[in-house]
Amino acid sequence: xxxxxxxxxxxxxxxxxxTPPTPATPPTPGAGRAARPPAPTRxxxxxxxxxxxxxxxxxNPSPKDDGNxxxxxxxNPAPEMTAQENVPQGTVYNFDMQSADSKFxxxxxxxxxxxxxxxxxxxxxxxxxxxxxxxxxxxxxxxKQYVPGTIAPFIVGADGPDKALFTCLDNLIAEHKVPVMIxxxxxxGSGDGQGSxxxxxxxxxxxxxxEFVEAEVLPLVEKQYNVKLTRDPEGRATMGGSSGGSAALxxxxxxxxxxxxxxxxxxxxxxxQWPVNPETPHGAWEFHEHIxxxxxxxxxxxxxxxxxxxxxxxxxxxxxxxxxxxxxAQVLAAKGYHYQFVFAVNAxxxxxxxxxxxxxxxxxxxxxxxxPVKN
Numbered sequence: 588x589x590x591x592x593x594x595x596x597x598x599x600x601x602x603x604x605x606t607p608p609t610p611a612t613p614p615t616p617g618a619g620r621a622a623r624p625p626a627p628t629r630x631x632x633x634x635x636x637x638x639x640x641x642x643x644x645x646x647n648p649s650p651k652d653d654g655n656x657x658x659x660x661x662x663n664p665a666p667e668m669t670a671q672e673n674v675p676q677g678t679v680y681n682f683d684m685q686s687a688d689s690k691f692x693x694x695x696x697x698x699x700x701x702x703x704x705x706x707x708x709x710x711x712x713x714x715x716x717x718x719x720x721x722x723x724x725x726x727x728x729x730x731k732q733y734v735p736g737t738i739a740p741f742i743v744g745a746d747g748p749d750k751a752l753f754t755c756l757d758n759l760i761a762e763h764k765v766p767v768m769i770x771x772x773x774x775x776g777s778g779d780g781q782g783s784x785x786x787x788x789x790x791x792x793x794x795x796x797x798e799f800v801e802a803e804v805l806p807l808v809e810k811q812y813n814v815k816l817t818r819d820p821e822g823r824a825t826m827g828g829s830s831g832g833s834a835a836l837x838x839x840x841x842x843x844x845x846x847x848x849x850x851x852x853x854x855x856x857x858x859x860q861w862p863v864n865p866e867t868p869h870g871a872w873e874f875h876e877h878i879x880x881x882x883x884x885x886x887x888x889x890x891x892x893x894x895x896x897x898x899x900x901x902x903x904x905x906x907x908x909x910x911x912x913x914x915x916a917q918v919l920a921a922k923g924y925h926y927q928f929v930f931a932v933n934a935x936x937x938x939x940x941x942x943x944x945x946x947x948x949x950x951x952x953x954x955x956x957x958x959p960v961k962n
Contacts, residue, residue, distance in 0.1 A: 626899040629909045631657045631930040637916045639930055647944065650764075650951035653925055655916055659895075659932035664943035667758035668751060674761045675731035679753055680812055684723040684803070686776065691799035694721045697782030714782040714861055721777045721784055727808050728753040728770035730760050735813045740768045740822030740957065742848075742950075743800060743838070745789065745831025747774035752826075755946050764947070765954045766822075769814055773804055779830075781861030789827075789834035790859040792867040794841030796834055801845065819960050820886075824848035824953055828937035829898075830855040832891075833871040839887050840874070848953045849889040853897050853937045856915050858905035872905045875914040879922060888925045890949045891915060892941060894934030908936065927952050 631639060639655035642648065645663055648656040670676070686694035696719035726748035733739060744752060749772045759765045776784030788796050805816055817823065823846045825835035832851030839846040860870030867873045893912035900906035916928040927949075931941045 626896050626935070629895050629897075631895065631932065636913045636930075637920070637928065639928070645944075647948040648927060648929065648952075650948050650955060653927055654920075655928045655930070657930045657932060658945070659934060659941075662931070662934065662938070662940035662944040664940075665755075665945070665947045667755050667762075667947040668943050670754050671758060671761075674757050676757055677728050677730040677733075677753060677760075679748075679750075680727045680729070681748065682725050682727075682807070682811065684725060684807075686719075686721045686723070689799070689803060691795060691803060692776055692784065692788060694719050694776060695782070695784050695787060696778055697780070716782045719777075719784070723776055724748065724774035725804065725808075726753075726772040727812055727814075728756060728772075729812060729814060730756060730767050730769075732760060732767045733769070733814070736815060738815045738817050738959075738961070740766050740819075740824075740954075740959065741816050742768060742770050742824040742826060742850075743835075743846075744770065744772040744825075745775065745827030745834050746772075748772045751942065751946065755950065759947055759950060764951045766957055766959065768822075769808070769816060771804065771808055773800065775831075781859060785830065786859060786861060789830035789837075790855065790861065790870060792837065792860055792864060792870060792873065794837070797838035797842040797845060800838070801842075817959070820845055820847045821957060822959060824850065826850035826953075828852035828854075828942075830859060832856075833859075833874075836874065836889070837871075839889075840878075840885065843885045843887065847886050847888065849887060850949050850953050851889070852892045852942060853894065853908055854891055854912060854915070855908065856911035857898075857908060858903065869905050872911060875911065875918045879915075879918045884922050884924065888953060888955065889919065890927045890929075890952050892929040892931055892945060892949075894931045894936060894938050894941060896933075896935045898936045925955075 637655045639657045641657040645661045695716045698715045698717055724747050752770055756770055760767055776788055778785050780786050825838045825846050827835040832854030835849050835851055839849050856871045856874050858870035858872045891912055893909050898908040919926040934941045
């Protein structure tokens, strides 16, 4: 009987992998966390998606080209993602920040046995949180070529120390493909989704997170490591994956005077915002639904990626990561933005192999046309 049960289970798994699944009914609040059904594989040629140029397997778009591209299904790491003996290696410094010291984010955590989703699709979410202390980890990459005390461009990354980014910068800086820049990887305040500290920081549609970075993180970096960070928004970039990606765009959108360059993997341009804000009721979905179409063009250059098996949740009409990124590409093109959108075949959410393949090209694209100024 046990063997027959296992066989039936395997047959059901194969069937799910071959056809888009009918998402399971979400559990009632208070129930234990159920396994999320696998995301259906989306076809980049689906009607309604942007028209995109399909590239030969294993290649990336040119960093000089705007527009929409399809890559994969093979994702081999770019040479710049491996440390090279003959390339100068930057120094990485690490420090911690305590929630008790923050005027912006003193810390929350979602209450046990509550979920960041509705009991039935479209119903109100049941979420509660409580005050909770956290420790935030920050890593600062300073390239070997940096002259201490001089003004430098920089990139701010979400979700903590990013060794892949630091290795990539070593090689790109040595190849003169990007400027000599500082990289600051800022850890989140813990948790994920609605009701968590990470969700509060990254999914809130406002400029608060950028203000926190400006007031509480960057001054520490300058003071502790003898670096000077440019005030020129053309010399400031943001990057992140998933909700870290939506945070990266929020930083530049709400504080364009601070940031002009954005890089996102599987950007959460969906409705993860909590608490609900009546001004942006659909969270980051509002970017492509209303905000970008209705706003004057901002001086933002953006590189975006999504995978064909990226996240899909059936809680409402605002939780399809592939569709959200496709809609972002549509509105950015319609408004005339400089953007590059990569649809990765054979790739999941914030897929590591896709990042290994594309990050050097993405950074080169984002930093295109940068000219330092004295400030």
